Amino acid sequence: xxQQNVVLEVRDLRVFYGSFNALRxxxxxxxxxxxxxxxxxxxxxxxxxxxxxxRMNDLIAGSxxxxxxxxxxxxxYAPTVDATRIxxxxxxxxxxxxxxxxxxxxxxxxxxxxxxxxxxxxxAVERSLRRAALWDEVKDRLNKSAFQLSGGQQQxxxxxxxxxxxxxxxxxxxxxxxxxxxxxxxxxxxIRELCVEVSIVIVTHNMQQAARVSDQTAFLMMGxxxxxxxxxxxxTKEMFTNPRNERTEAYITGRFx
Amino acid sequence: MARASFxxxxxxxxxxxxxxxxxxxxxxxxxxxxxxxxxxxxxxRVIKEDDFIDQKRWEMEERCLELMATxxxxxxxxxxxxxxxxxxxELERMGDYAEGIGKISLLMGDEPPLKPLVDIPLMAEKASxxxxxxxxxxxxxxxTEALAVCNKDDEVDELYDVVYRDLIELMIQDPANVQRxxxxxxxxxxxxxxxxxxxxxxxxxxxxxxxxxxxxxxSKY
Ligand SMILES: Nc1ncnc2c1ncn2[C@@H]1O[C@H](COP(=O)(O)OP(=O)(O)OP(=O)(O)O)[C@@H](O)[C@H]1O
Ligand SMILES: [Mg+2]
Numbered sequence: 488x489x490q491q492n493v494v495l496e497v498r499d500l501r502v503f504y505g506s507f508n509a510l511r512x513x514x515x516x517x518x519x520x521x522x523x524x525x526x527x528x529x530x531x532x533x534x535x536x537x538x539x540x541x542r543m544n545d546l547i548a549g550s551x552x553x554x555x556x557x558x559x560x561x562x563x564y565a566p567t568v569d570a571t572r573i574x575x576x577x578x579x580x581x582x583x584x585x586x587x588x589x590x591x592x593x594x595x596x597x598x599x600x601x602x603x604x605x606x607x608x609x610x611a612v613e614r615s616l617r618r619a620a621l622w623d624e625v626k627d628r629l630n631k632s633a634f635q636l637s638g639g640q641q642q643x644x645x646x647x648x649x650x651x652x653x654x655x656x657x658x659x660x661x662x663x664x665x666x667x668x669x670x671x672x673x674x675x676x677x678i679r680e681l682c683v684e685v686s687i688v689i690v691t692h693n694m695q696q697a698a699r700v701s702d703q704t705a706f707l708m709m710g711x712x713x714x715x716x717x718x719x720x721x722x723t724k725e726m727f728t729n730p731r732n733e734r735t736e737a738y739i740t741g742r743f744x
Numbered sequence: 745m746a747r748a749s750f751x752x753x754x755x756x757x758x759x760x761x762x763x764x765x766x767x768x769x770x771x772x773x774x775x776x777x778x779x780x781x782x783x784x785x786x787x788x789r790v791i792k793e794d795d796f797i798d799q800k801r802w803e804m805e806e807r808c809l810e811l812m813a814t815x816x817x818x819x820x821x822x823x824x825x826x827x828x829x830x831x832x833x834e835l836e837r838m839g840d841y842a843e844g845i846g847k848i849s850l851l852m853g854d855e856p857p858l859k860p861l862v863d864i865p866l867m868a869e870k871a872s873x874x875x876x877x878x879x880x881x882x883x884x885x886x887x888t889e890a891l892a893v894c895n896k897d898d899e900v901d902e903l904y905d906v907v908y909r910d911l912i913e914l915m916i917q918d919p920a921n922v923q924r925x926x927x928x929x930x931x932x933x934x935x936x937x938x939x940x941x942x943x944x945x946x947x948x949x950x951x952x953x954x955x956x957x958x959x960x961x962x963s964k965y
Contacts, residue, residue, distance in 0.1 A: 728819060728955060736820060
């Protein structure tokens with residue numbers, strides 16, 4: 488991959504929870520303005536891996552990270568780097584929609600306020616809600632509580648909240664697993680629209696979703712020591728029609744034991 | 745195995761494909777025998793029975809679509825299903841060629857064939873072997889056997905050349921031969937097409953096993 492097309496690069500990444508080695512020796516590149524899916528059995532370390540991309544693991548007591556995570560060529564784990572700043576460039580959306588107990592408007596404005604945004608707040612909020620394909624549904628009730636929204640709308644609100652600070656990357660950890668099929672498809676469509684200007688890394692247990700939504704797919708598995716490792720990484724179309732590795736084949740055809 | 749029920753469906757589908765293959769094999773053999781024996785009744789029956797082949801092919805397509813919709817197969821499972829779908833179409837077309845030979849036989853009516861049939865039955869035999877070989881390769885997922893089928897296509901092409909030259913010669917010798925020579929040329933052409941479609945099946949088998957779609961033997965015709 489050419490360097491300017493790589494937004495994140497992981498080199499010999501290892502993650503520990505205390506003495507437990509949760510991820511071992513992962514090296515891979517995340518392409519810019521594409522959707523990268525992480526798949527693999529429960530407990531193989533997908534969420535752990537995802538959290539490494541914006542130093543969310545720092546918030547977990549006892550966890551430690553070895554190796555490098557380069558964001559636009561610079562190691563985000565370097566001692567001089569401000570983790571909060573990284574998290575505003577590399578946002579995150581979680582499995583369960585987690586809007587703040589505030590109004591719809593305030594949810595989106597939140598990050599901008601923290602960053603000391605100087606521009607027109609109303610416009611910025613509208614822009615983010617439009618990008619998250621939520622504007623038409625909420626424009627008449629911006630000052631109502633975010634909890635009034637449906638699960639699918641709440642998730643799009645969380646995406647709007649992440650988008651408001653103009654991140655370069657959005658990490659999504661099973662963003663549609665709590666949603667019905669229609670809300671799920673809405674999120675998937677949104678992901679495809681967003682990846683024109685945002686790089687997206689998504690963890691999903693839904694194989695069809697990974698196939699529909701991503702450009703690249705990485706398959707992780709755990710070894711005998713329960714440490715997760717990267718089995719295969721490549722073009723999504725290739726992975727789902729003709730994977731190179733037989734363990735990938737077994738997993739995606741549901742013949743995994 | 746987490747997907748036992750899907751595997752059972754897939755097995756059934758393969759069984760049905762083999763049945764369809766058997767029907768086509770029989771249609772080819774019968775159409776040729778009837779042509780040799782000048783048995784118009786049997787030729788007529790081959791033509792009628794092609795309806796069963798068509799029907800079976802439609803049923804198989806429906807089964808394949810059902811499985812795709814309900815099981816969302818991936819990777820090799822997806823390739824197997826798509827392969828079955830393609831092969832059922834190839835088989836159905838081969839059945840049409842057998843039907844075509846039946847129709848030519850009816851056109852020939854009471855007239856005896858222009859010359860004793862020697863190379864044409866040989867072509868039919870080889871084409872039929874190729875069909876059997878390709879289905880065998882499918883069941884065993886055997887790419888070596890699939891390649892052997894493709895190589896055999898050259899032999900059929902060579903025989904077709906011989907038949908073609910003989911018939912043209914007869915036409916030149918006596919223009920009165922043209923009509924009957926043309927009938928036999930059509931038969932030879934149908935057999936050449938059958939062999940060609942057997943190589944298509946073999947190519948599909950290679951695709952199913954390796955995930956790579958390549959033309960294995962470019963037929964002369
Ligand atoms: N905070 C933590 N403290 C200790 N161990 C943890 C912690 N978080 C995760 N682990 C362990 O690390 C391993 C990887 O967990 P992780 O949540 O990353 O897996 P996952 O692939 O996201 O699984 P799932 O698909 O179920 O969400 C597991 O063995 C898990 O028990
Ligand atoms: Mg997880």
